[in-house]
Amino acid sequence: GHLPNLARIMTEGKSYHLTSTIPSNTPVAWTSMTTGQNPGKHGIFGFLKYDYPTIKVVSSQDNKALCLWDYLGQQGKSSVIINLPFTWPPQQINGLMACFDWAIIDNESKLAEPASVNTYIKEQLLDRIASFHPELGNPDLERYHEIVKKQTQFTLDMAKQFEWELLFVVFMVTDSVIHLFPTRKQMVNDVYRLVDTAVGQLLDLIDMRKDRVFITSDHGTKIFDRAYPVPAFFREQRLLRLKTTPRSSAQLTLINLLRILERYPVKLPTSIKNLYKKITGRQSTRLSLRDIVDKQRSPIFLCDENSRIDVLLRLTDRSIANEDFKERMRKRIVDQLNLNETVIQHAWTSDEIYSGPHVGGAPDIVLEMAENMAADINSSSFYEKPRSYPSLKGGHVRNGILLVAGNSISPAVDRKTAHITDIAPTLLHALQLSIPLNLDGQVLQDLFEPDSTLGKPPKYIEIPTQRSETSDKDLTAYTRDEEEQMKARLQKLGYL
Incomplete structure (x- = not known):
């Protein structure tokens, strides 16, 4: 086949339909996967953080929940985490953390902890390794090949240099090629083959008779052939004024x-x-x-992200509306949005889909668009009906995939469904570690052979899952120039 290494994992192990987050964008999905918690508990709801009137690009500093590597470290185990989105700036962990795709790249930037790895990255990798830097121009197949080759070699080198129980590496090229070249089928296929070859090289690091491999996406991808200008709806409702x-x-x-x-x-x-x-x-x-949009005359605020709507209702005295009035208006808007079944699959209020101490940072309303339909929140045209959008790039959908194979994994023909938050507790159990009680995800118990050690019930423990207020004090937020640099990348990829 075209992807022999992935096919091997599917044949020898088990595969799941993976349900991603709402919305299924990169920072929300990966953070939910590695924390095992919903956005209301980790505090990341999109690429941007809205603390009105300030709007900033999120970073690792905005994740308020503990992650897989934190729980491993607490139990004396080490991790090597490579290129996981929005782990920049890198934190000190028991092992290695390195991030370059979603990082600020300059001579002063710290791309890894421990800092000794920075020199290696900047001297050996930086010119070709990052796939999400539009300032370097769109990658061609040759550059994609070099990116995958360099990142694979970096991973192999770090796996030999550091001790680890968990090796977690993310190849973002399979995402960027969909965003940048959605109609070039051959290019997409070639990039997936490159990553499949890398998977084969990484499998040589482990012994499948003793170890286990998890291969997962954070979401699925799709080419949307139509877009709906959401502002048209709100202008018609007299909720947006120019x-x-x-x-x-x-x-x-x-x-x-x-x-x-x-x-x-x-x-x-x-x-x-x-x-x-x-x-x-x-x-x-x-x-x-x-x-x-005239913010003083408009009762709602449409954010730059395509799935988020905030209702900043104002009374005639220009003060923020009381919560009861705001809640009634929010319900009215959601009910109206849900009548547009041909363009909107569902509109949710934040309390319907999120829970936890950080729900206050969530959007008031989140949209999930209908099949083949993208939300155009940034539209300046205010058309009243859905319209073709020929320049729209590929986008995200909630259905992804999870493949698992190795020791004690029970092969199965039927494919079941898992939620993205199930991955963290399942990995902890696979490593025979204790699992925090209040994670949202559940151990995929059917994954393991019933008569194996892992087939026994998981061990849960009551421990904190939130970061302390001082644990991120050494992380550096973006400067103004860095904020603009990150927003430019997000715009090029169609996220903003």
Whole structure:
């Protein structure tokens, strides 16, 4: 077959349909996987953190829950964690933590703990290893090959240099190729083959008769052929109001004209581009709602992420509305959204899908779009009906995959369903470690042979699962320039 190593795992072990988070975006999904907890307990609800009026890109500093490697460290076990999204800045753990795809790359940046590994990364890997840095240009197949090759060799070297009970490595190339080249089927297939070859090399590190391998995605991917401009709905409901200044009107008119022209194979004259830049002060025709919406006159706030809506209702005295009034309005909006069955599969309030001490940072409303439909929250056009969106890149869906093989794994023909939060407690049990009582995920007990040691009931223990307030004091947040750099990456990939 085309992916012989993955096929081997599926044949020799067990596979699951994996249900991801709501929304199924990168920071929410990976953090939920490694903490075993829902976003209400770890505090990450998307790529951005909204502490109005401040909006910042999330980092490892925003994860308020303990992770797999923390529980291993508490029980005297070591981990090697490589390129797990949003673990930058890296924290000190019992073992190694290195992150380069979702990291700030410069001469001063710390990409690994212990710091001694930084020199290796910067001298041997940095020119080719990161796949999520648009400032380096779109990768071609040759660069993808180099990325996978370098990252695989780095993993092999670190696996020999450090002792470990858990080796956790993430290849982001399978995600970036879908976002950047969704219609180039051959390119996508070639990148998956590259990663399958890397899997084969990494399998040589372990003895499947004694060890176990877990292969998982954080979500699935899909090419969406239509998009629904959500702002049109809210403008019709008189919940979003546009700025009416001459400058904002000129910006909107010119941007809409250029966006129409961009749909056709017409090369825009430099004079038009220069005029656009002069009037708008922008290089891109991708317009954020914050540029055109009058926040003082609009009862709701649509965020830059495509699944998040915050209801910042205001009374006539311009103060924030009381909670009862806000709750009634939120329910009204959700009920109206759920009537649009052709474009919206479901709209949730935050308390329907999240629980825990950090729910206060959650969006008021979260959308899951219908089949083949993407949410266009950033639309400046305010169309009233769903429309084709020919330039839309590939996106995420909630259905992913989990493959497991090795010692004490019970092969099975039928494929069952697992939730992404089940992975952390299942890994802890596979390592014969105690599991915190209040994780949301459950051990996948049917994974293990009934008569094996792992077939026995898991051992639970009542221990804290939240980070202390001082545990992240040494982590460095993004500077202003770094914030803009990260937002540029997210925009290029279609997340913002």
